[in-house]
Amino acid sequence: MSKPTFIRKNLKTILLGGILLVSAILAIVFWKQIFTVGELIFHPEAKASVQDKIQSWGISGILLFGFIQFLFVMVTVLPSEPVQVISGLVYGVGRGFLICWASVLLASMLMFVVARHTKKLFGNKKKKEELSERIEKSGKSSFAVVCLMYVLPLFTYGVVAVLAATCTKLKWWQYLIISAAGSAVFIPLTVLVGSLVMRGPWTGIILTLCLLVLVILVMIFKNKLLGLIFRSKKTLDERLNSFVAEKPRKFMYTLFAPIYRRKFVKKNNVQVNYSFDIKNLRPPFLVLSSHPSRRDYVYVIIAMLPHKMNIVMNRWYYHVRLLNPLLPLVGGIPKKLFTADMPAVMNVMRRIKDGGVVSISPEGINTIYGASNPVIPSTAKLVKRLNVPVIGININGAFLTMPKWNYGAKNRGKIELNADILFTPEQTQEKTEQEILDEMNEKLAYNDYKWARENNIVFRAEERTKGLEALLVVCPNCKSQFKTVAADNKIWCTECGNGAFLDASFQLNKIKDDDAFPLDIAEWFKFQESVFAEEVAAEGFELREKCKAETFNKSGFKQVVKYDGELVINKDGVRFIGKDIKTGQAFEIFSPRAGMPMVSMTLNKSIDFYLDDCFYEFVLTDGVKAVKCSMAVNLIYRRYEN
Secondary structure (H helix, E strand, C coil), rough: CCCCHHHHHCCHHHHHHHHHHHHHHHHCCCHHHHHHHHHHHCHHHHHHHHHHHHHHHHHHHHHHHHHHHHHHHHCCCCHHHHHHHHHHHHHHHHHHHHHHHHHHHHHHHHHHHHHHHHHHHCCCCHHHHHHHHHHHHCCCCCHHHHHHHHCCCCHHHHHHHHHHHHCCCHHHHHHHHHHHHHHHHHHHHHHHHHEEEEECCCHHHHHHHHHHHHHHHHHHCHHHHHHHHHHCCCCCHHHHHHCCCCCHHHHHHHHHHHHHHHHHCCCCCCEECCCHHHCCCCCEEEEEEECCCCCHHHHHHHHCCCEEEEEEEEHHHHHCCCCCCCCCCEEEEEECCCCCHHHEEEEEEHHHHCCCCCEEECCCCCCCCCEEECCCCCHHHHHHHCCCCCCEEEEEEHHHCCCCCCCCCCCCCCCCCEEEEECCCCHHHHHHHHHHHHHHHHHCCCEEEHHHCCCCCCCCCCCCCHHHHHHHCCCCCCCCCCCCEEEEEEECCCCCCCEEEEEECEEEECCCCCCCCCCHHHHHHHHHHHHHHHHHHCCCCEEEEEEEEECCEEEEEEEEEEEEEEEEEEECEEEEEEECCCCCCCCEEEEHHHHHHCEEECCCCCCEEEEEEEEEEECCHHHHHHHHHHHHHHHHHHHCCC
């Protein structure tokens, strides 16, 4: 490594000496002009004559003011505002602005280029590294940070130029844009002050007092202003962790209730049966509803009117940009599915304590096959702790109106809600948690196929089996897997030819005399579950599926494909082994089985779950395997944890 030359070694001293030398020469050359400017400052009564005298200098006067402004920026520690005030006083707002703005822009760019190529000369290296780290941790782009430095009155133009050059990776043209726009914000204001200051005795006093007040406020709130620049920006999930649910807004119910009634209730023939007088029901109370479809919240909201409820919902919906600002207004309480989520529990308890009404779907997820899932056991503990009346709403027909294997279906038949008082406050304290759990499982149970069969419900539905092959993947006759095909309201096995026809009540019927299948789709799904349960029980069971992992970007509102790898499911839990698609860096996550009773699933596509406040969706290369992966996770939990 070569020794530094004399110039490189003493560059800082040479630059400072050069600036002082040039300043001294120009001061000698323009001493008369400088004296005249001083006369304007210290003898304002001579304003008119002095203004005329300075303006008579022509280009020399403009160059003088431009150089003084240039010099103030290059020295870095001197504020530029005094020069701008005097420029406004002499040249007015228009010309005064152009003189100062052009000088600031030229000096800032020169300072940026010099500082970028001689970083060692400007400031302590350790402090610059700390500042760079704070900028990175803030979550803001370098562009945004430097913009804030210009907008907030904390730094001189010269200091901003040095910091931008030494602590960020901004390119020169990016800094040019920021400098041009940022300086154009405040220079007109200070120049305007100069043009107004001599209009009358009170104008100058008032403007001076305003400037003093501004300086004092900046000094008082310096740390808070700096916090706006360097404060770490919380991610959306971090903000949701500290989310505080509020009372639903009345105007939102007034706006959406008529829409819900017309679009979903009337059109889908929704009927509500009450075993009590809802008008005599007084908050606080808890509503527990079954969860056969994605639109259950609509039916429950309408059924419980005039009461306005906070609704515990999948946290994922808060990641939808359009819904994010609306959900808090309608009382949405975000919850991570199938994980202990204390912020959600605390929000429920807080709203009940404040005299509110909270609605929960204790299954935790809407069914994928048309019959109820077991109630999450921790719900019983919450019921006892709240010690308020508990209303149960059992929903039938909602799943067949919009079956999970075909979300695009527009089936029309009937949806029936049965509302009952599950527990009084006294009963919640008298019964054990297990008794409460058993009663919830009994009274909230549903099976849409059985309900339709027993009540002769017929649906106006086309393409009833569209997508069904992604749900029913095991043939009930030959037990072949992933050999089913569905079309024309039929489903059959390509291996043995066994099949069934799905009628308008969603009942299975024989196509051929020798076809064999369970009573209905729910029973078929249970048979399929028993087949997978045998595999899970086998020694060394493991599922491996190629997939891409999606997660939310920095904004939290867009899912992006980030990792490529393999999903591994065994008795230990769920593991993803892969690499970052952009960097190629190895990436691995693991969720132990104890913390994962179930996972959410999109048929013929993916499974997804939250881990450490991060949402992951694993899009399988062979999408039809999603149902087996989802069922395997649940079966492993039930076998080893229950």
